[in-house]
Each structure stands twice: as structure tokens, then as C-alpha cells.
Amino acid sequence: KQEVTQIPAALSVPEGENLVLNCSFTDSAIYNLQWFRQDPGKGLTSLLLIQSSQREQTSGRLNASLDKSSGRSTLYIAASQPGDSATYLCAVKPSGGYNKLIFGAGTRLAVHP
Amino acid sequence: DAGVIQSPRHEVTEMGQEVTLRCKPISGHNSLFWYRQTMMRGLELLIYFNNNVPIDDSGMPEDRFSAKMPNASFSTLKIQPSEPRDSAVYFCASSLGSGTGELFFGEGSRLTVL
Numbered sequence: 001k002q003e004v005t006q007i008p009a010a011l012s013v014p015e016g017e018n019l020v021l022n023c024s025f026t027d028s029a030i031y032n033l034q035w036f037r038q039d040p041g042k043g044l045t046s047l048l049l050i051q052s053s054q055r056e057q058t059s060g061r062l063n064a065s066l067d068k069s070s071g072r073s074t075l076y077i078a079a080s081q082p083g084d085s086a087t088y089l090c091a092v093k094p095s096g097g098y099n100k101l102i103f104g105a106g107t108r109l110a111v112h113p
Numbered sequence: 114d115a116g117v118i119q120s121p122r123h124e125v126t127e128m129g130q131e132v133t134l135r136c137k138p139i140s141g142h143n144s145l146f147w148y149r150q151t152m153m154r155g156l157e158l159l160i161y162f163n164n165n166v167p168i169d170d171s172g173m174p175e176d177r178f179s180a181k182m183p184n185a186s187f188s189t190l191k192i193q194p195s196e197p198r199d200s201a202v203y204f205c206a207s208s209l210g211s212g213t214g215e216l217f218f219g220e221g222s223r224l225t226v227l
Contacts (some may be wrong), residue, residue, distance in 0.1 A: 035214065043117075043204055043218040089156070091216075098171065101216060103156040 001025045002094055006104035013111055016047045019077040023090035028068050031074045031093040033073050034101065035064050047088075048075070052095070060107045115139075116191035119205050125225045126159070131193040136205030137186055138187075145213055147190050148204040152180045156204075162188065195226045 003026045013019060023033070030049045036044040036106070048057045048064040055063040061075040073090055087108045091101035118137040124173070126132055132219040138145050147159040160170040165182045173180070192199055202221045208214045 036218075041223075043220040044206075046215055046217060049215045092155075100158055100161065105155050 002030075002092060002102045004090060004092055004102050006088075006090060006107050008107060009080065009105065010108040011110070013079060013080060013109075015082060015111055017080050017111075018081050020076040021077070021088050023073040023075070023104055024075075025071045025092045025102075026069050027094065029095040030068060031095050032074050032089075033066055033090075034091050034093070035073075036062070036089045036091065038089060038106070040086075047093050074110070075096040080109075082111050082113055085109055087109050117205055117207050117217055118130060119203075120223050121218035122220060125224050125227065126195055127193040127227050128196055130201075130226075131191065132195045132226075134190040134203050134224070136143060136188045136190070136219060138188070138205070138207030139217055140186070142209050142217070143185065143212065144191075144208045144209035144214075145188050146206040146208075147184060147188070148206060148218075149201045150221070151201045154177075159190070159203075164223055192224075195224075197226045200224055200226050 005024045007022045030052055034049045035047045037047050038044050045068040050057045050066045062077040066073045089103055089106040091103045093101055120135045143164050145162040148156050150156045158170045160180045161168050161183045178192055181189045202223050204218050204221045206216045206218045208216045
């Protein structure tokens, strides 16, 4: 059974720091991995999607990497800003079948000025 | 594009009442998902539709829950009768293709059952 774990559960940093959020999954047979951001009281916003054949994806100050064999993904946030404060969730889609994403519990990030 | 649209955003009801949540997926998307989010259990997939047909409803908690998708632009999730343990945020999401593409979520419907 696929399980997704995110560490740390919460993180508080000063503005300007470079951050690494971790996601691990137990079954390497995945189709893709998706990182989401969730603001309080809001829905999930897709940040990056990495296909199983890819090693990384970049969007602005965000970079996500995928090491399928070791069951790990990291989300790197460069030069963090207070506006980055949110909960970040990773989700994996197992190989085969449809988009039944398995979500981690998320990392709650607070960036203070 | 307007994104996935859900209504109502907030619903407060009393135990035993019927609740209907509504979703309009992104135009052109043919896969639709209903998720439930709680502090205790995180995000759980309730049901998945492809081309308006329910493909997997194994996540639906019990017979009190039902979902329909009468056409490509509208879906409902109904709870009858509602119970306090149904209190959660219910999300609708859609994607293109056979459900393997990027998933886009609505803002959610926060349900409180008293």
C-alpha cells in the first residue's frame, strides 16, 4: 500500500532563506508526483508536476526533484518570502489506473519578515 | 478559464438534514474527482468520474453519500441524512484525459453538521 510522508510537519523561517521540503513514498511504482500549495480556507493550487521519467521541474523560485528509486521528492524554495506561507502537499499517482492521488499530510510553512 | 467552481462555499446544517454540494469542472476536462479533507484523515478520494461515468466510488463512506454527474459540466455530492462526523471540507477537482494529468482543485465547500 502506497504511503506518502512529509517532513517536517511545520517549518518557520525568516524571510530570504532557501528552503527544502521533503516528501517520501513507500512504493516506487509511480506515474507522477505533484506538489500543491494550500492557503488557509482555500483549495489546492498545483505548483509542479513531475512525470516518473523526469528528474526535476522548475517554476520561478520553485524547483522540485524526484528520485523514484529511493522514493523521495524535494521541493526547493529559493529566497523565501512571507507570501510563501502556506501548507505544501505532495501527492503521488501510482502506476496504472487513473489519477487516484495519494496525498501526504503536508508541511505547514511560515515565513516571517 | 474560471477554474473549478464549487458551491456553496460554506454550509451549516443540522444533523439529519440533506446536503447537496455542487461542482462545475474546468471546461474540456473529462475527469472529475470528489475529495474530503479533515484534520484527522487528511485528503481522501471519495469518487472519480470519467466522461460522466462513475469509475471508482470505493472511497464513499457509506450509503448516505451519493454522487452524480448528469453532464460534462456539472456534478453533485449529496449526503442524506447528514451526521456531525460528516463535517469537513469537500473538494471537487478535475483533469484532462483519462485522469492521469495534472489535477486542478476548486475552493472547496466547508460543511458543518450540528
